[in-house]
Amino acid sequence: xxxxxxxxxxxxxxxxxxxxxxxxxxxxxxxxxxxxxxxxxxxxxxxxxxxxxxxxxxxxxxxxxxxxxxxxxxxxxxxxxxxxxxxxxxxxxxxxxxxxxxxxxxxxxxxxxxxxxxxxxxxxxxxxxxxxxxxxxxxxxxxxxxxxxxxxxxxxxxxxxxxxxxxxxxxxxxxxxxxxxxxxxxxxxxxxxxxxxxxxxxxxxxxxxxxxxxxxxxxxxxxxxxxxxxxxxxxxxxxxxxxxxxxxxxxxxxxxxxxxxxxxxxxxxxxxxxxxxxxxxxxxxxxxxxxxxxxxxxxxxxxxxxxxxxxxxxxxxxxxxxxxxxxxxxxxxxxxxxxxxxxxxxxxxxxxxxxxxxxxxxxxxxxxxxxxxxxxxxxxxxxxxxxxxxxxxxxxxxxxxxxxxxxxxxxxxxxxxxxxxxxxxxxxxxxxxxxxxxxxxxxxxxxxxxxxxxxxxxxxxxxxxxxxxxxxx
Ligand code: CTP
Numbered sequence: 492x493x494x495x496x497x498x499x500x501x502x503x504x505x506x507x508x509x510x511x512x513x514x515x516x517x518x519x520x521x522x523x524x525x526x527x528x529x530x531x532x533x534x535x536x537x538x539x540x541x542x543x544x545x546x547x548x549x550x551x552x553x554x555x556x557x558x559x560x561x562x563x564x565x566x567x568x569x570x571x572x573x574x575x576x577x578x579x580x581x582x583x584x585x586x587x588x589x590x591x592x593x594x595x596x597x598x599x600x601x602x603x604x605x606x607x608x609x610x611x612x613x614x615x616x617x618x619x620x621x622x623x624x625x626x627x628x629x630x631x632x633x634x635x636x637x638x639x640x641x642x643x644x645x646x647x648x649x650x651x652x653x654x655x656x657x658x659x660x661x662x663x664x665x666x667x668x669x670x671x672x673x674x675x676x677x678x679x680x681x682x683x684x685x686x687x688x689x690x691x692x693x694x695x696x697x698x699x700x701x702x703x704x705x706x707x708x709x710x711x712x713x714x715x716x717x718x719x720x721x722x723x724x725x726x727x728x729x730x731x732x733x734x735x736x737x738x739x740x741x742x743x744x745x746x747x748x749x750x751x752x753x754x755x756x757x758x759x760x761x762x763x764x765x766x767x768x769x770x771x772x773x774x775x776x777x778x779x780x781x782x783x784x785x786x787x788x789x790x791x792x793x794x795x796x797x798x799x800x801x802x803x804x805x806x807x808x809x810x811x812x813x814x815x816x817x818x819x820x821x822x823x824x825x826x827x828x829x830x831x832x833x834x835x836x837x838x839x840x841x842x843x844x845x846x847x848x849x850x851x852x853x854x855x856x857x858x859x860x861x862x863x864x865x866x867x868x869x870x871x872x873x874x875x876x877x878x879x880x881x882x883x884x885x886x887x888x889x890x891x892x893x894x895x896x897x898x899x900x901x902x903x904x905x906x907x908x909x910x911x912x913x914x915x916x917x918x919x920x921x922x923x924x925x926x927x928x929x930x931x932x933x934x935x936x937x938x939x940x941x942x943x944x945x946x947x948x949x950x951x952x953x954x955x956x957x958x959x960x961x962x963x964x
Contacts, residue, residue: 495525496617496625500549500577504536505619507548513540516601516616516628523612526637527669533576537604537616542579543568549579583607585654602630609651609658610665611636611643640671648680656687659721660699667703667712678719685720693810696725700809704767709758710751717747728805729771731778736789743789746777749866756863765816766856769823770863772802799825819853823860826850830861834879841933843886847896848932854897858884894931894938901927902943903962912951913959923950940964 496502501517508515515538524531538545543561546568550559557571567580584599585607601616608614611631618626627634631645642662644651652659659681662673673681688696703712713729716722723730733747754770761767776798777791784790802821806813829846850857858880865876891897901924908920927946929935936942941964948958 495522496619498534498575500534500553500572500575501619503549503552504545505621505624507545507552508538508619509621511540511544511548513538513545514601515539515545515619517619518604518616519608519613522615522617522627523633523637526615526634532574533578536577536579536619537582537601538579539582539601540598542566542581546570546577546579549577601628605630606645607651607654608645609655609661611645612641612665614645636674640669641674642666642671642677643674644677644680648677649684652680652684652687656684657691657695657699659684659688659719660691660696660716663712663715663719663721664699664702666715667706667709670711673715681719681721685724688721688724693725693808697810701764704754704771705762705764707758708755709767710755713751713754725809726805728775728778728801732774736781736783738783738789739785741783741788743781746774750774752866753860753863756866757860760859760863761856763856765819766823766860768811769820769827769856769860772798772805772820772824773827773860773864774798775801775805775824795825795828822850822853823857826857827860827864830858830880830883831864831876833883834876838883838886840886840890843883843890844894844896844932844934847887847891848899848928851897851899854887858887894934896932896938899928899931899938902931902938902940903927903947907962908947908951910960911947911958911962912956914956919951919954919956922954923947926950 496517504515504517515536517534518537519535521531521534536542536545543559543566546559550556550570553570553572555572560569562568565580566583567578569579570577582599582601582604584597584603605614605616605628611633613633614629614631615633616628618624618628631643636643642665644658662677662681665671666673700712703709703716706712713722717730717733729747729750732750733745735742735745750771750773753773754767757767757770774791774794776794776796779801780791780794780797782790782792799821802824803813803817805811806817806820811817826846826849829849833842833846847854862877862880865873865880867873867876905916905920905924908914908923909916912919914920927943927950930946931938931943936946944962944964951958
């Protein structure tokens with residue numbers, strides 16, 4: 492154990508605890524991650540006595556540390572030093588909850604404190620006291636569970652989860668991040684108590700979900716959330732993707748498992764949370780747009796438009812950001828069929844230019860999403876699609892090199908049009924600007940000043956305008 496205590500903070504806490512005469516331990520995530528050899532920048536200390544006094548004593552001995560931040564209601568104090576965050580808490584008899592509104596102050600022993608933590612692997616403590624320095628205190632065989640890859644509540648799951656229902660999601664999040672299995676009784680506890688998630692704030696929920704989304708294989712978490720019905724509590728639109736209907740012997744695919752496959756595929760190539768969310772959302776409107784007719788079979792017409800609209804509503808409810816991240820995801824959902832649609836026709840330069848124009852900076856992400864959206868089991872089909880997408884990619888590169896459409900700026904601006912014809916800002920200016928954009932995208936003229944000015948002059952003439960001034964070539 493001792494080699495895990497190489498950071499100088501441990502000796503400082505030891506000396507401080509000794510001076511105050513109150514036993515202190517490292518506990519929780521740091522111990523777990525140290526044993527798993529995972530990096531961890533948060534260290535939690537628990538002391539039998541006042542966490543706040545211990546923090547003050549420690550702060551007095553630290554150089555370059557932040558002030559002590561107090562969360563008095565909860566008897567906790569926090570100090571930052573560089574990238575490190577140290578948190579001090581007095582051992583308590585009641586549940587250990589972060590962000591809970593319920594103040595918890597009843598003092599307890601180390602064992603009391605360990606009892607009220609979420610999982611056996613998170614209830615490990617290492618002594619920082621002189622006589623027992625470095626010894627592991629492991630009342631629930633947490634090390635065994637760590638070695639076996641098992642998530643288990645220290646007490647009866649009903650107690651542990653009633654204390655803080657978010658822990659049900661945490662179990663699944665750890666299972667996803669660490670590749671651990673949730674022990675049977677603990678799992679049963681989640682399935683029977685999943686509706687208790689309703690008392691948890693959406694902010695805390697989404698924090699856990701995003702950690703799952705950012706893990707190596709996010710589908711693990713979503714399948715567990717689906718099977719335990721936790722997903723049903725906060726994301727019914729995703730639940731609705733599940734299921735296959737058959738009519739006249741025709742079945743559509745299960746869009747829930749398809750979505751998870753796309754998400755895992757994206758996760759292999761990109762760590763971007765929002766590209767991953769685009770994968771989650773790309774088919775979200777399929778249940779709402781589903782239809783069947785004799786000629787086409789199952790259709791989901793317009794699901795990209797409806798899905799793009801739904802993105803904002805869902806982001807708002809899930810407490811995801813409503814800024815450019817949301818707009819990016821909505822755009823991805825809206826455009827997600829375009830690259831594949833392109834492969835179904837002869838790929839004209841103008842169609843490629845329009846795609847680059849609409850996707851802008853995000854064209855590469857869109858192509859990646861498109862590629863990851865191919866999940867057919869029919870290998871020949873997959874191969875054909877991939878080949879076609881490669882073609883589109885090549886076309887994009889060719890067109891880009893020639894026409895610089897990404898970040899397209901009109902080669903003649905609205906102000907210049909006003910100057911050229913000596914007119915006021917008016918409908919005509921908009922008409923000319925639009926026509927100019929279309930002419931460039933359709934390849935009627937090259938994306939350069941000379942051709943653009945000539946085009947604007949001709950267009951103006953058509954509208955009955957005559958050139959009053961001139962602009963530089
Ligand atoms: N804890 C708990 N119940 C919670 C949250 C936290 O019992 N709902 C306890 C666990 O012992 C946990 C410790 O508080 O190990 C610290 O919590 P936190 O920093 O939120 O999580 P970590 O376990 O450190 O994991 P991560 O940093 O990956 O979130």
